[in-house]
Amino acid sequence: MQISCFDKLKIIFSYLFTTGIIITTLFSLTGYWQKGIIFELISHFKVQYFVISLILLCCLSIIGKKRLFLIGIFCTIINLTPILPWYIYQNGISQETANLRILVYNLYGDRNSQYSQVTRMVREENPDIAIFLEPTNTWFQNLQTLSDILSNSINSVSQSTYGIVAIYSKFPLNNYSIKFFAPNRPTIITEFNLNQKVINLIATHPTIPIKRSTFKQRNQILEELGKYIQKLNDPVIMAGDLNTTMWSPYYQKLEQETELRNSRLGFGILPTWPAKKINNSVVLYILSRFFQIPIDHCLISSEIKVVNVETRANLSLELGSDHLPLITDLFIRENTKSDL
Secondary structure: OOOOHHHHHHHHHHHHHHHHHHHHHHHHHHHHOOOHHHHHHHHHHHHHHHHHHHHHHHHHHHHHOOOHHHHHHHHHOOOOOOOOHHHOOOOOOOOOOOOOEEEEEEEHHOOOOHHHHEEEEEEHHHHOEEEEEOHHHHHHHHHHHOOOOOOOEOOOOOOOOHHHHEEEEEEOOOOEEEEEEEOOOOEEEEEEEEEOOEEEEEEEEOOOOHHHHHHHHHHHHHHHHHHHHHHHOEEEEEEOOOOOOOHHHHHHHHHHHHHOOOOOOOOOOOEEOOOOOOOHHHHHHHHHHOOOOOOOOEOOOOOEEEEEEEHHHHHHHOOOOOOOOOOEEOOOOOOOOOOO
């Protein structure tokens, strides 16, 4: 029996769609098994691998053979596995009213001049603690206008704007220090008191891992942070632009060693970068949104409960940064006699 050209095309496309799904699955799995700058870069796009495989699976369901379709389902489920827990996790999510709001925002340095828009956003969100990355001297001048609501502040110093970190807080910040786990990459370490508990606050911005040298430096910072946090006895909040996603083996090592957890767990992936429209091109902006990844984080100790986590995606263009603000609402219960 002669096969028609249409049936031949169906067979060809069935194998092409199946091959595409298998390739996305291999990319997704490679990030777990290998370390190195290329393999870690591959590990960041778990959501994209799942979306692509799901689209190909839908195409395969229309024209594919049953055997190929089952292979496609199996691979798509594999691609879904690292994403699903971020939407269904419940342990550690509190039904209490939040008593601590933390805002993390990479200002994008001197490339962002939307000073009044950012300060207005901060006032509207009314955080208890705001952590800013890449502020310049001009940004410091504008952020000073927030002193009526965030009266306590610590600013780090670095030869590079990209390494500067600043904390603005409603609470007094005690016993602060600025540590350099790598050259020109300051990390602010301080304490504040809430509900008779001492909370360690760490604000950091590791190096952008775009070269082997900066990749190595970023990993060194994460490793040194892990060693430091393991020595702390009180609850910890570590927040900032970590320049890595939750699927990186280096990030996962940090979580395992410190026993911190990502506050967004149970609230979704919540990508934060890139967020800026490229050359005012709508097409490039849509593409950049598809490839958005979560690199801004708020990590917390198990004693701290999460009430809500969200980004402000609708403000990304107005605020002028290539990052979205990450806003985390936490609940820290009051100390009881048994805790003391």
